[in-house]
Amino acid sequence: MENDFLTIALPKGKLLIDSIQRLSRIGIDCDHVNEDSRKLFYDLPQSKVKIIICRATDIPTYVEYGAADLGIAGKDTLLEENKDVIELLDLKFGYCRFVVAMPEGSVPPKLPNGEYDLSGLNHQRVATKFPRVAETFFSEIGMQVNPIKLHGNIELAPCVGLAEMIVDIVSTGKTLRENHLVEVAPILDATSRLIANRVAYRMKYERIMDIAGKLRNDMNEVANEGGSST
Ligand SMILES: Nc1ncnc2c1ncn2[C@@H]1O[C@H](COP(=O)(O)OP(=O)(O)OP(=O)(O)O)[C@@H](O)[C@H]1O
Numbered sequence: 001m002e003n004d005f006l007t008i009a010l011p012k013g014k015l016l017i018d019s020i021q022r023l024s025r026i027g028i029d030c031d032h033v034n035e036d037s038r039k040l041f042y043d044l045p046q047s048k049v050k051i052i053i054c055r056a057t058d059i060p061t062y063v064e065y066g067a068a069d070l071g072i073a074g075k076d077t078l079l080e081e082n083k084d085v086i087e088l089l090d091l092k093f094g095y096c097r098f099v100v101a102m103p104e105g106s107v108p109p110k111l112p113n114g115e116y117d118l119s120g121l122n123h124q125r126v127a128t129k130f131p132r133v134a135e136t137f138f139s140e141i142g143m144q145v146n147p148i149k150l151h152g153n154i155e156l157a158p159c160v161g162l163a164e165m166i167v168d169i170v171s172t173g174k175t176l177r178e179n180h181l182v183e184v185a186p187i188l189d190a191t192s193r194l195i196a197n198r199v200a201y202r203m204k205y206e207r208i209m210d211i212a213g214k215l216r217n218d219m220n221e222v223a224n225e226g227g228s229s230t
């Protein structure tokens with residue numbers, strides 16, 4: 001019966017390989033799902049699962065509207081998209097950090113506690129893919145900024161005068177370094193999460209909790225063996 005099937009939305013891009021590995025390890029036969037193909041959905045009748053491949057930033061939308069029962073998305077995307085979904089599990093891969101960064105030549109002075117004094121940045125322009133995250137961070141410290149929404153290569157913006165600073169993801173720090181930008185404030189850390197549609201969570205509770213439980217056990221087993229969980 002069609003309703004026995006569970007639809008899982010996976011993000012193309014950086015999180016796809018780990019997502020496939022995690023699902024494969026708990027017996028969902030999705031090893032053949034790959035990004036090089038232009039195929040965007042896969043039926044896995046043995047596992048009674050359909051996999052759909054979405055842009056990372058669209059995963060919460062597919063799950064909120066019920067086009068997917070489950071999805072895997074970065075916490076950064078969940079905060080920015082702010083969709084009505086249930087966050088079931090921290091999968092602990094795809095680690096990255098949100099930061100505020102500025103050109104080396106214009107970093108603000110430091111406070112006695114060693115943090116940068118951001119107060120002079122009030123009402124300045126922030127280039128970012130994450131305007132909600134940026135505005136929330138600054139409003140929590142009593143400041144207002146003018147977000148300029150971009151879709152990529154954020155680090156370019158302050159180098160060419162489009163914005164005074166950026167709010168972006170840092171992983172290795174290479175992109176900041178190569179563009180002469182300095183982190184002036186951490187915002188938060190992000191990892192990938194298993195999310196569920198609210199209705200599916202009630203209607204398909206046992207299957208969803210079975211998958212979430214198996215993913216959690218798999219992570220614990222890998223951690224107990226002392227290895228990386230990805
Ligand atoms: N160095 C990194 N840069 C960007 N994202 C990272 C990094 N490390 C981990 N991630 C995680 O991977 C997720 C997907 O990133 P990816 O670059 O594949 O897609 P995207 O470019 O953000 O999405 P879209 O294609 O919709 O713009 C991010 O939301 C984040 O959670």
Ligand SMILES: O=P(O)(O)OC[C@H]1O[C@H](OP(=O)(O)OP(=O)(O)O)[C@H](O)[C@@H]1O
Pocket residue numbers: 151152153154155168169170171172173174175176
């Ligand atoms: O600290 P690093 O390891 O250098 O990684 C950080 C970079 O990775 C992301 O960009 P992405 O590769 O997603 O490309 P984009 O600029 O098109 O978003 C992010 O927006 C940074 O630019």
